Amino acid sequence: MALDSTSTPRGRGTACNPGNRFAATHSEAFDDGWQQEVPTCQATEVRFEQARSVISRNRSPDLGFDRSVNPYRGCEHGCIYCFARPTHAYWDLSPGIDFETRLIAKSNLAERLEEELSRPGYRPRPIALGINTDAYQPLERELRLTRQALEVLLRFRHPVHLVTKSSLILRDLDLLSAMAEQRLVSVAVSLTTLDNSLKCIMEPRAASPSARVRVMRRLDEAGVPVGIICAPVIPMINDMELEHLLEAARGAGATSAGYILLRLPYEVAGLFEDWLARHFPERAGHVMSLVRQTRGGQVYDSRFGSRMRGEGVFAELLGQRFRLASKRFGFSRRDEAWALDSSRFSPPGQQLGLF
Incomplete structure (x- = not known):
């Protein structure tokens, strides 16, 4: 049964709970005359999994990596636009x-x-550590799975790239600094808006914009290569902030930058449209019209090469704006941030060859 989509529990991105698309049967909520209150808050439940493997592989030409590790499934940050939602x-x-x-x-x-x-x-x-869901989401403060993974990677001298929107990453500054000295780490901070009011409804449990800018500054001061990823850029919601986001990040020490246009695969489309109708009813139609213009008339286009950037006039103008702003502020290309050193890899206990 879906919760009443007109009342979102406090600190959550949505109240909707669409059915599992793989299920043989689906239930539908209806008013039977018995009044039921929607809870004002909803607790987080955690189940533990004994994983058989943890390194996932991909062959996507859109990504700058071919392997990733995700400590968690699901994400407490509650970002309404999250492309990983359908994996649940x-x-x-x-x-x-x-x-x-x-x-x-x-x-x-x-x-x-x-x-x-x-x-x-x-x-x-x-x-890539924590790409599907944030490796530094609030649960990490207690479970410390991400820190344990970094300890292993440092011991093996294995390169790693992190993307996060959490200030919790500063807890592990000791490990990140040690890895940075050996060119084993780079970090991209996801920054979508400088408006905390927008952040609170779009990414309810993520760090504030000012905290993320502070994270960039602290990482840069510690010698950890840091960049910004503006993801997603949403037409008529946060696209007008693009240049301001890049300027703020550059001022905090970020040296590389990237962006991704809003992606709405599978159930994310319905969840996002419901969110738009509740928070931006006066412009919801315009937003979705622009989304479709960038996706060939659909809400999503999964083709490699276009799924991250889109197509059409709006997408082309956005790309031009990003390139001009990146040049003006002196950013390097994102792929340069991936230039980490794999030659130092040394599994503990394995004797290295002499020749």
């Missing part, structure tokens, strides 16, 4: 509020990661 359906959970409140933690992450890195045939290339 694979666990018989909803991409809606279940994605924000019913999380799965890989309790044996560090052990599995060490096993996979120690295999004789393993060849190192940078690992």
Whole structure:
């Protein structure tokens, strides 16, 4: 049953709970005359998983990495636009509020990661840590799975790239600084708006914009390569902030920049449209019209090469704005941030060849 979409629990991105698209049957809420109150808040539930493997591979030409590690499934940040929401359906959970409140933690992450890195045939290339869901979401403060993974990677001298919108990453500044000295780490901070009011309804449990700018500054001061990722850029919601976001990040020490146009795969489209209707009813139609213009008349286009940037006049103008602003503020290309050193890789206990 879906919660009443007109009343979002406090601190959550949505109240909707669309059915699992893989389920054989679906339930539908209806008014039976018995008044039921929607809870004003909803607690987070955590289940623990013994993962059989933790390094995921991909062949996408749109990404700057071919492998990733995700300590958690689901994300408490509650970002309404999150492209990872549909993955919750694979666990018989909803991409809606279940994605924000019913999380799965890989309790044996560090052990599995060490096993996979120690295999004789393993060849190192940078690992993207926490790409599907934020590795520094609030649950990490207690479980410390991300920190454990970084400890393994540092011990193996394995390069890693992190993307986060959490200030919790500063807790691990000791590890990140040590890795940076060996060119083993780079960080991209996701910054979508400088308007805290917008942040609160779009990314309810993520760090404030000012906190994310402070994270960039602290990382830069510690010698950790840091960049900004403006993702997603949403037409008529935050696209007008693009240049301001880049300027703020550059002033805080960010040296690389990237952006991604709003993506609405599977159930994300319905969740996002419901969110628009509740928070921006006067411009919801215009926003979705522009989204369709960038996606060939549809709400989403999954084709490689266009899914991250879109097409059409709006997408082209956005790309021009980004390139001009990046040049003006002196940013380097994002792919340069991936120039980490894989040659230092040294699994503990394995004797290196003499020749």
